[in-house]
Amino acid sequence: MKVALLELRRRPWRFAPAVIALVLLTVLLLVLGGLLDGLYNGFTGALRAQPGQLLTYAADAKLSVVRSRIDAATTAEVKRVPGVEQVGGLGVALVGAKVPGQATEASVALFGYERAPHGVPAPPRQTGQVYADTSLKAYGVRAGQTLLLGPTQYTVEVVGWVSDTNFLIQGGLWGNVETWQAALASARPDQVLAPGTYQVLTVSTAAGADPTRVAAAIDVATGGTTHTVTRSFAVDSLPGIKQQRSTFNAIIYTTFFVAALVVALFFALLTLERIGMYAVFKAMGASSGQVFGQVVVQAIVIAALSFVLGAMLALAARGVIPAQVPLQLTGGRAIEVAVGLIVMSTLGSALSLRRVVGIDPATAIG
Amino acid sequence: MLLASREIRRAPVRFGLLAGAIGLLIFLVFFQQTLLSALLNSFTGALQNQSGTVLVFSSEARENVEASVLSPDIVAKVAAVPGVGQAGPLGVATLTFLARGQQVDLAVIGAEPGKPGQPTKLISGRPATAAGEGVASAEAQGLAIGDTVTTAAGRSPVTIVGLTEQSQLSVLPTLFVAYATYMTLRKAANPDATAVLASAVAVIPSSGVSQQAVAASINATVPGVAALTRSDAVANAPGVSSTKGSIAIVLALAVVVVALVTGFFFLILTVQKTASLTLLRAVGVPASYLVRGLFHQVTLVLGVALLIAVGLLLAATATANAGLPLTIEPRALLTSTVVIVGLSLLGVAFSVWRVLRIEPVQAVSRPGLGGIE
Numbered sequence: 193m194k195v196a197l198l199e200l201r202r203r204p205w206r207f208a209p210a211v212i213a214l215v216l217l218t219v220l221l222l223v224l225g226g227l228l229d230g231l232y233n234g235f236t237g238a239l240r241a242q243p244g245q246l247l248t249y250a251a252d253a254k255l256s257v258v259r260s261r262i263d264a265a266t267t268a269e270v271k272r273v274p275g276v277e278q279v280g281g282l283g284v285a286l287v288g289a290k291v292p293g294q295a296t297e298a299s300v301a302l303f304g305y306e307r308a309p310h311g312v313p314a315p316p317r318q319t320g321q322v323y324a325d326t327s328l329k330a331y332g333v334r335a336g337q338t339l340l341l342g343p344t345q346y347t348v349e350v351v352g353w354v355s356d357t358n359f360l361i362q363g364g365l366w367g368n369v370e371t372w373q374a375a376l377a378s379a380r381p382d383q384v385l386a387p388g389t390y391q392v393l394t395v396s397t398a399a400g401a402d403p404t405r406v407a408a409a410i411d412v413a414t415g416g417t418t419h420t421v422t423r424s425f426a427v428d429s430l431p432g433i434k435q436q437r438s439t440f441n442a443i444i445y446t447t448f449f450v451a452a453l454v455v456a457l458f459f460a461l462l463t464l465e466r467i468g469m470y471a472v473f474k475a476m477g478a479s480s481g482q483v484f485g486q487v488v489v490q491a492i493v494i495a496a497l498s499f500v501l502g503a504m505l506a507l508a509a510r511g512v513i514p515a516q517v518p519l520q521l522t523g524g525r526a527i528e529v530a531v532g533l534i535v536m537s538t539l540g541s542a543l544s545l546r547r548v549v550g551i552d553p554a555t556a557i558g
Numbered sequence: 559m560l561l562a563s564r565e566i567r568r569a570p571v572r573f574g575l576l577a578g579a580i581g582l583l584i585f586l587v588f589f590q591q592t593l594l595s596a597l598l599n600s601f602t603g604a605l606q607n608q609s610g611t612v613l614v615f616s617s618e619a620r621e622n623v624e625a626s627v628l629s630p631d632i633v634a635k636v637a638a639v640p641g642v643g644q645a646g647p648l649g650v651a652t653l654t655f656l657a658r659g660q661q662v663d664l665a666v667i668g669a670e671p672g673k674p675g676q677p678t679k680l681i682s683g684r685p686a687t688a689a690g691e692g693v694a695s696a697e698a699q700g701l702a703i704g705d706t707v708t709t710a711a712g713r714s715p716v717t718i719v720g721l722t723e724q725s726q727l728s729v730l731p732t733l734f735v736a737y738a739t740y741m742t743l744r745k746a747a748n749p750d751a752t753a754v755l756a757s758a759v760a761v762i763p764s765s766g767v768s769q770q771a772v773a774a775s776i777n778a779t780v781p782g783v784a785a786l787t788r789s790d791a792v793a794n795a796p797g798v799s800s801t802k803g804s805i806a807i808v809l810a811l812a813v814v815v816v817a818l819v820t821g822f823f824f825l826i827l828t829v830q831k832t833a834s835l836t837l838l839r840a841v842g843v844p845a846s847y848l849v850r851g852l853f854h855q856v857t858l859v860l861g862v863a864l865l866i867a868v869g870l871l872l873a874a875t876a877t878a879n880a881g882l883p884l885t886i887e888p889r890a891l892l893t894s895t896v897v898i899v900g901l902s903l904l905g906v907a908f909s910v911w912r913v914l915r916i917e918p919v920q921a922v923s924r925p926g927l928g929g930i931e
Contacts, residue, residue: 224807252654252710254663259654261748286625288618297618299625343616343627343782380627381753382651382744389750432797439804446811453815457822464829 195473196486200493207490210458211498217451218502218533221444223509225525228440230518231361234327235436236427238301238359241309244278244396245403248410248420255419255429257284257359257391264388266414273413275401280307281390283372286362287379290340291332298331301359302341302348304372307394312354315368322371324350325357325364330515339365342379360430361518395420448536455491455540463487463544467551474553484548491541495534562851566858576823577859580816581866584898587812588871591890594805596883597729601801602792604667604695604727608734610648610674610760611769614776614785621784621794623650624728627755628783635780636759641772643764646673647756649740652730653747654710658700661710665727668740674760677734683720686735689742693720693734697883707733714739714746724883728797761785809894816898821905824856828909835913840921848913856906860899 200207239247239257248270253260262281271279282305289300302322308314312323324333333339338347348367357364367375369390376384385391397406407420421429428434463470470483503526513519566573599606605613605623614636619626628636628647637645649668654661669675671687683703686692694701701707705718716735725732735743744754763772769787776785786794793799828835835848871891875884 220807252661254654254661256652259652259747261750288616288620288625290618297620299620343618343629377752382627382751382755383748384750384752385748386750443804443808443811446808450811450815450818453818457818457826461822461826461829464826 196489197493200490206462207494210454210494211501213454213458214451214495214498214533214537215502215505217447217454218499218529219505219509221447221529221533222503222506222521222526223519224440224444224447225529226506226510226519226521227517228437228444229522229525230520231436231440232433233356233520234358234361234518235430235433236359237325237356238284238303238309238364239423239427239430241311241357242282242394242423243280243307243309244394245422246395246397246407246410246420247423247426248393248395248418249391249426251411251417251419253419255421255426256431257282258286258383260391261385262390262393262418263386266417267388267390267393269414270393270395270410270418273406273410275397275406275409276395277398277401278307278396280305280394281369281392282306282394283369283376283385283391284359285341285372285375285380285383286360287342287375289331289363289365290345292337292339294332296331298328298333298339299362300328300339300341300365301362302365302367302372302375303359304367304369306369306390309357309366312357312366313352315366316351316371317368319368319370319374320348321351322348322365322367323352323354324366326353326355327358327518328363328365331363333363341375344378346375346378348375448532451495451533452536452540455495455537456543459487459491459541459544460547463547467547468555470548470551471553471556474551475556480549480551483551484545487541487544487548488538491537492534495537496530499530499533562854563858566855573855573859576819577862578866580819580859580863580902581870583812583816583819584863584867584894585870585874587809587816587894587898588867588891589874590805590809590812591894592871592875592884592886594802595887595890596885597801597805598798599724599883600697600726600729601797602727602795603724604665604677604732604734605795606788606792607677607679607722607725608648608667608669608674608760608788609676609678610646610669610762611788612761612763612773612776612785613648613788613791614759614761614780614783615757615791617782617784619784621786621791622796623648623757623791624652626757628757628759629755632780632783633756633759636761636776636783636785639772639776639779641764641767641775642761643767644674644762645759646670646675647737648675648758648760649737649744649754650727650757651740651744651747652728653743655707655716655733656710656712657705657707660700662707663730664694664707665730665732666740666743667727667732667734668737668743669734669760670737674762677720677722677725679722679724681721681723683718686719686739689736689738690714690716691719691736692716692739693722694718695725695732696721696723697726697731701731709743709746711746714742716743759783813894813898813901817901817905820856820859820902821908824852824906824909825912828852828912832912832916836916836918836921839916839918845914845916848916849910852906852909852913853903856903860902864895 250260285302288297338349397403410420615626633647706715708715741754773785
């Protein structure tokens with residue numbers, strides 16, 4: 193153990209190629225993971241924040257918020273279902289927003305809501321007032337500003353901030369139902385809904401009620417015109433979410449595999465070059481396990497050091513990447529990368545085990 | 559050279575395994591490239607394969623056709639811009655239909671008959687010219703000429719009169735209809751809608767006027783719009799750049815792995831053979847001969863690996879059911895091959911350096927070769 197650490201201290205440049213490769217892979221893993229987290233949160237924030245365990249869509253909308261329409265009569269039927277405690281209407285208008293003094297327009301998702309989502313205050317009383325997601329600050333949005341929405345430039349005033357409420361990577365704006373309806377009428381007349389009609393209903397179940405049974409009961413009560421799902425199911429059903437996650441995870445796992453490969457090939461070469469030295473160790477009484485332990489210790493130290501350097505580089509990169517890019521570097525993701533890197537490096541170094549075990553102590557004397 | 563070939567013949571398993579492993583990795587690169595082009599085609603095929611060579615969106619839609627809305631007066635203003643030969647409104651929306659008793663999502667594209675926006679990849683039947691007629695993309699599985707689809711509520715029937723290929727939009731099969739039919743379908747989907755506006759204007763420039771010139775002219779003349787050439791509209795469509803970026807990372811990783819594996823394999827081989835190579839140098843074999851032998855082996859291994867990769871790719875594209883029409887693009891594969899071979903040769907540079915560093919005098923100072931240290 194001591195010899196392994198001493199070698200690392202005395203001949204650090206020998207390990208430079210592996211460290212450089214692993215540092216770059218760490219940066220790649222952290223940035224990819226950060227992008228995945230940022231994209232996921234940016235896509236799903238508004239739905240994850242909704243109150244209640246269930247969301248009710250029109251059956252023919254195939255879980256698309258924008259294409260769903262639930263009229264007042266259906267809402268009344270949902271409210272009467274046993275096990276349903278609270279029901280609230282929700283609607284969204286996806287539009288572009290002109291920010292005063294900014295050349296780049298922001299894509300926003302203007303929500304009209306009856307029941308306040310988690311972290312969002314009760315709906316503003318005044319029509320035309322909205323709470324803005326903090327992510328819109330990257331587009332130059334400031335409190336008290338008036339934003340111009342859509343081609344006909346419907347105006348809304350930002351009266352406060354909320355966080356993690358974006359939808360489909362569009363900045364969340366939260367106003368009362370009248371604000372949403374007015375914005376739709378102005379910017380998207382093809383999506384206007386009759387008074388009392390919402391796109392989605394948020395449903396809270398009574399204490400002790402089984403949400404999945406209540407969901408089924410709602411769809412039966414509405415004669416199959418609705419499709420009620422749990423909030424987590426609705427989040428996972430957003431377009432592209434599953435594909436996005438699987439694509440990024442495939443890249444991340446491939447990168448971990450590459451890290452293991454780098455360590456394996458590096459230590460295979462190193463072991464080959466040090467066969468004579470290991471033979472001397474064995475001739476002096478060291479076991480194969482002790483010799484192999486040195487290889488593993490060096491692999492772990494290299495992985496840990498590379499992670500620290502890579503994390504510092506990733507943090508520096510975060511400062512350079514434009515704020516509009518949905519990159520979120522979190523502690524949880526960093527721990528995952530650190531553990532993954534160390535495990536894969538240990539596994540990679542294990543490739544040298546066969547060669548270490550095969551070393552004949554007698555070769556130490558010629 | 560003879561020595562290098564002999565070594566491969568004497569150790570066919572070792573070199574065969576390496577060629578197989580690299581062949582699999584190159585196949586991974588080739589297959590991902592083929593998938594990427596199929597995926598991009600399914601994102602934007604309908605925009606690429608419609609007759610309008612310039613597309614005009616509302617500027618706040620940020621080049622997303624489904625987020626764009628243009629009022630009739632804007633459509634008229636675009637049509638009046640000098641250099642515009644033909645122009646017509648284009649409606650684009652995703653709607654749920656009933657087809658053979660099943661609910662299916664289709665991207666509906668409405669264009670006025672005879673005006674820009676018509677599908678250009680018709681493989682059977684005829685274009686939709688009358689109300690209630692439609693041309694479905696061949697990817698709309700189960701739809702055939704003569705079939706009828708309706709809105710989810712069973713209203714506004716559309717009869718399929720033609721089939722088109724490579725015309726998906728946002729990975730959905732498409733239904734090309736006359737603009738009037740598009741309006742009817744949108745109203746049927748949302749009876750509360752106060753108006754159905756065009757999503758874009760499809761433009762064909764006058765003869766002798768370039769697409770770029772017309773796009774620039776429209777942008778300069780009509781406020782609140784973003785005119786793009788068809789190829790720019792396709793390149794900037796939502797999802798295209800992020801998909802390209804994600805797959806490019808995987809491709810780059812795979813190429814680096816190929817170079818790493820090749821480089822490390824030959825480095826390990828060189829280190830293992832150092833004693834023999836030293837002896838060869840000591841008996842007068844020039845270093846350049848040994849280096850040429852090394853490159854000879856690398857070239858042979860990569861050649862066999864490429865053959866394996868191409869064979870696997872042909873088999874995969876013929877049999878894989880990826881839900882997308884897979885077509886091999888030789889130019890992209892050639893580019894990848896050049897990059898892979900170049901990087902792999904770069905990867906063996908360290909081995910070359912090790913060979914060149916060998917001192918013939920070490921042959922007489924190695925106990926293993928009978929020398930005295």
